[in-house]
Amino acid sequence: MLRLSGLDQAPSRPNRIPSRRTAFVRSLTSFCMILLSCFQLAQAADDTAAASPATSAATVAQPQATAQHAWAMYGAPKYPADFSHFEYANPDAPKGGTLKRSAMGTFDSLNSFISKGTPAAASTLLYDTLMVHSQDETSSIYGLIAQTITVPPERTWVEFGINPNARFQDGQPITAADVKFSFETLINKGSPLYAVYYHDVTGVEIKDPLTIRFTFRDGNNRELPLILGQLPIFPAHYWQDKDFAAANLTVPVGSGAYTVEKIIPGRTIVYKRLDNYWAKDLPSRKGIDNFDHLSYDYYRDGDVALEAFKAGEFDLRQENSASRWVTRYDIPAVHDGRILKLSIPDHNPSGMQGYIYNTRRELFQNIKVREALAYAYDFEWANKNLSYGGLTRTRSYFMNSEMESTGTPSADELSLLEPLKDEVPARVFSEQYNPPQTDGSGNIRPQLRQALRILREGGWEIHGNRLLSDKTGEQMRFELLIYSDPGMERTVLPYIRNLRRLGIDVEIRRVDITQFINRLRSFDFDMTVAVIPMSNSPGNELRDYFNSANANVPDSSNLAGISNPAVDTLVEKIINAPSKEMFVAACQALDRVLLWNFYLVPQFTIPDTHIAVWDKFGRPSTLPLYSPGIDTWWAKSAEHAASSQGNP
Numbered sequence: 258m259l260r261l262s263g264l265d266q267a268p269s270r271p272n273r274i275p276s277r278r279t280a281f282v283r284s285l286t287s288f289c290m291i292l293l294s295c296f297q298l299a300q301a302a303d304d305t306a307a308a309s310p311a312t313s314a315a316t317v318a319q320p321q322a323t324a325q326h327a328w329a330m331y332g333a334p335k336y337p338a339d340f341s342h343f344e345y346a347n348p349d350a351p352k353g354g355t356l357k358r359s360a361m362g363t364f365d366s367l368n369s370f371i372s373k374g375t376p377a378a379a380s381t382l383l384y385d386t387l388m389v390h391s392q393d394e395t396s397s398i399y400g401l402i403a404q405t406i407t408v409p410p411e412r413t414w415v416e417f418g419i420n421p422n423a424r425f426q427d428g429q430p431i432t433a434a435d436v437k438f439s440f441e442t443l444i445n446k447g448s449p450l451y452a453v454y455y456h457d458v459t460g461v462e463i464k465d466p467l468t469i470r471f472t473f474r475d476g477n478n479r480e481l482p483l484i485l486g487q488l489p490i491f492p493a494h495y496w497q498d499k500d501f502a503a504a505n506l507t508v509p510v511g512s513g514a515y516t517v518e519k520i521i522p523g524r525t526i527v528y529k530r531l532d533n534y535w536a537k538d539l540p541s542r543k544g545i546d547n548f549d550h551l552s553y554d555y556y557r558d559g560d561v562a563l564e565a566f567k568a569g570e571f572d573l574r575q576e577n578s579a580s581r582w583v584t585r586y587d588i589p590a591v592h593d594g595r596i597l598k599l600s601i602p603d604h605n606p607s608g609m610q611g612y613i614y615n616t617r618r619e620l621f622q623n624i625k626v627r628e629a630l631a632y633a634y635d636f637e638w639a640n641k642n643l644s645y646g647g648l649t650r651t652r653s654y655f656m657n658s659e660m661e662s663t664g665t666p667s668a669d670e671l672s673l674l675e676p677l678k679d680e681v682p683a684r685v686f687s688e689q690y691n692p693p694q695t696d697g698s699g700n701i702r703p704q705l706r707q708a709l710r711i712l713r714e715g716g717w718e719i720h721g722n723r724l725l726s727d728k729t730g731e732q733m734r735f736e737l738l739i740y741s742d743p744g745m746e747r748t749v750l751p752y753i754r755n756l757r758r759l760g761i762d763v764e765i766r767r768v769d770i771t772q773f774i775n776r777l778r779s780f781d782f783d784m785t786v787a788v789i790p791m792s793n794s795p796g797n798e799l800r801d802y803f804n805s806a807n808a809n810v811p812d813s814s815n816l817a818g819i820s821n822p823a824v825d826t827l828v829e830k831i832i833n834a835p836s837k838e839m840f841v842a843a844c845q846a847l848d849r850v851l852l853w854n855f856y857l858v859p860q861f862t863i864p865d866t867h868i869a870v871w872d873k874f875g876r877p878s879t880l881p882l883y884s885p886g887i888d889t890w891w892a893k894s895a896e897h898a899a900s901s902q903g904n905p
Contacts, residue, residue: 322409324418328388330396330483330794331837343391345881346544346889352530354892355550356874357571359562362740362770363523363555366504370447370489372778372812374504375771377526378553381489383511387417387436388486389541392881395793398486399541402431402512406486412476415485419467424535425492427510433469437461438493440471440485446502449810453801457481457832477833480796514546527552544877547891557769559744567596569871573887576867578744579640579647586869594872601866601885606658606791609651611857612737612752613785617809617818620735620783624682625715627855632708633755634858637697643748648861652692653848655791656862660844662852664689669842673830674849680823682853690852692859701755708759724760734762735783740773749786778812786860787816793883795844799828803851817856824850 327334342348358378366374369381388398388406400406403417423431440461443451458481460472471485491501495510508517514537518529528551536542554571556562563581566574567588576582582598590596612634614621621627640648653661666674666686674685684690695701709719716727724733737753739745749765756763768776776782789802798814800807805820807813827847834840866885874890881889 322407322416324405324407324416326405327397327399328406328408328482328486329394329398330479331840334397334399335394336391336397336399341540342543343393343541343545343881345393345877345879345886346541347875347877347891348543350544350547350875350877350889350891351895351898352547352891353549353895353898354547354873355552356548356573356887356890356892357552357554358573359566359571360553360555361559361562361742362557364526365506365523365771367506367509367517368501368504370443370451371502371504372448373502375774377506377520378555379526379528379551382515382528382551383509383513383517384489384491385512385514385536386486387488387490390487391541392884392886395883396483398483401536401539401541402436402490403486406482408482412473412479412482414470414472415482416464416468416470417486419469420536421467422535423512425495425510425512426516426531427492427495428533429492429494431490431492431512432466433463434466435490435493436469436488437463438496439488439491442491442496442501443488449807449813450798450801453804453807453813454484454797456797456800458485477835478797479834480794480832483794484797514542515551518550523555525552525554545888547889547895549895557741559742566869572873573868573870575885576869577863579644579863581744582867583645583647590871591869597870597872599866599868599870601868601880603657603864603866604882605793606660606795607649607651607656607862608788608790609654609656609857610788610860610862611651611786612860613787613816613857614855615780615782615784615816615818616820616856617780618735618783620733623715624855625711626717626733629708629711629715630756630759631855631858632693632704632711633701633759634693634752634860635695635697635699635701635704635755636692636861637695638699638701639748639751640861641697642699643751644861647863649864650692651859651862652690652852654789654851655795655844655848657864658791658793659841660791660795660848662689662845662848666846666849667842669839670846670849673827673843673846677823677826677850680821681850685849685853690849705755705759712759719760722760723762732760732762734764736764736766738766738768738773738776738782738785740770741767745786777816780809780811780816780818785816789814796832799831799847803828803847819851819854819856821850821854824854 326338327336360378362375364375364377366376367380368374369376385402387401387403389401390398402419402423404420405418407416417436419431419433425431444455457474457478458471459474462470462472464470473481490512492510492512506520506522514534515528515530517526519525519527530546530549556565563585565571567590586598591598614627616622636650640646655661674681693704695704712724717724717733718727725731737749739749746765753763753765777785801814803815803819803824805825807815808818808820824847827843827850830843831840831847834843868885873893875893875896876890877886880886
């Protein structure tokens with residue numbers, strides 16, 4: 258989903274790797290189930306051969322679909338069926354203690370899957386998924402609620418075998434009927450994202466109480482087994498007399514390791530780890546979710562939250578502001594080691610943060626206007642004077658990955674782009690996109706002159722100190738919608754000043770976080786600041802971000818209102834790519850088309866993940882490649898308690 262942005266804040270690197278669990282138990286039960294499955298497949302092959310003596314040897318030798326402990330979209334999973342734990346988790350990590358964190362704004366719901374309300378921080382903790390990613394692979398899933406996954410060679414369906422020990426938080430068993438209910442509930446009552454996300458699923462069949470099959474439109478969408486493995490599982494028996502689409506703070510029955518212990522509406526939420534969580538001894542659960550309590554206190558102002566952290570009101574702060582990271586942590590607690598400043602290398606795509614145009618507005622349907630206004634953004638000056646050089650300019654929707662477009666299109670890209678030649682800007686074929694640059698001095702007259710040249714081509718001209726339309730004689734005017742935060746205003750004001758130098762009547766519209774979210778959901782803005790996250794394996798969610806079909810669907814993530822047949826085509830090429838090489842080429846081609854259509858003004862990213870934390874926690878020696886790994890930390894107080902009791 259799209260994310261909010263603030264101050265000189267770059268997005269925390271988004272990925273499709275949840276910081277939640279994944280596991281496969283190699284117990285006698287699961288072993289027997291797999292053995293039985295293989296026997297049945299072999300018996301079926303024998304029966305077919307007996308019934309059809311003339312069947313060729315080549316036909317008999319066709320590979321069969323077998324149940325596996327894990328699945329990878331490309332290649333093979335890293336961890337074998339008998340793995341004991343993920344490398345980045347400490348299986349002997351002690352349980353106990355509390356991790357206190359902060360959140361911004363407010364909340365009024367515990368349901369993060371619907372379009373109504375503002376969900377509480379970490380509310381997805383309440384639910385487990387069928388399978389989960391490891392945090393050191395880009396596109397592999399391992400069993401949790403589902404202990405096996407079966408995908409045939411033609412990839413026209415996926416089947417999940419549910420762990421017979423899987424239980425909801427009230428002790429009721431998780432069955433295939435609950436999986437079917439969860440899927441249909443998200444499609445019919447969840448955010449519009451889910452109908453888009455699961456668009457190519459054509460059927461759901463309960464094969465037996467612990468086996469469910471999803472049938473696909475065809476075998477081209479390689480990602481479908483992966484994203485269905487991410488399906489959160491809700492208890493059908495709990496929701497049968499309740500409205501899933503209602504936003505409220507009633508604590509539901511979940512399927513995860515945590516439930517809600519305490520709520521102060523809009524201010525605090527505390528989660529409690531369940532001692533009887535059924536999956537706690539699975540290999541991929543070992544060393545994960547070690548805190549007895551997870552607590553989130555809400556703040557309306559980022560500066561106030563920072564001061565609260567320094568005063569010890571909460572334990573950990575992920576800092577997305579480069580200037581704060583440099584200037585606001587020069588305090589005794591950092592100098593003497595009571596607070597640790599961690600800079601963790603980030604290997605995820607950085608996503609795209611920018612000033613997003615609402616192209617549903619007539620003004621921003623003019624591509625010349627969209628191109629020109631980027632010249633008023635002086636990143637180099639802002640980075641030097643507001644962020645102490647801690648930012649990197651974003652120049653790609655897939656930046657920090659092999660999917661980022663560079664140079665001119667490759668042969669594989671051209672095979673995708675040339676059929677669209679009449680639908681994409683000519684520069685897609687001849688130039689690498691780079692956002693306008695300045696010398697950082699604050700003098701951007703050359704850039705503003707270039708902006709005016711482009712605006713003239715688009716039907717605008719300066720008269721006096723106002724930019725007027727050649728057709729109507731009216732001055733260009735629009736609002737920049739932001740949520741109320743001093744840091745946000747600090748970063749947008751220089752851009753606003755430069756836009757006004759072009760003769761544009763532009764105003765900042767400040768609203769609280771709840772109103773901001775609601776206005777984005779209804780596309781009630783001219784320009785705003787947001788983040789389009791990207792994962793290491795982008796796919797079906799790109800329909801929600803960019804496809805024409807979602808341009809006018811309320812609460813879709815297509816904030817810019819993109820309605821472009823070439824973009825639609827390339828999104829489908831990504832989703833249906835037959836190989837990793839063509840997948841990468843399709844991403845690069847889409848990147849070029851999006852960039853040269855100027856749907857936003859690119860801002861910046863922070864190369865590393867910055868975390869400030871009070872020195873209360875232990876951490877594994879091995880970091881996951883694609884996550885800070887906070888869910889593998891543990892409280893030192895729990896470590897000491899275990900030692901005092903004579904535990905290893």
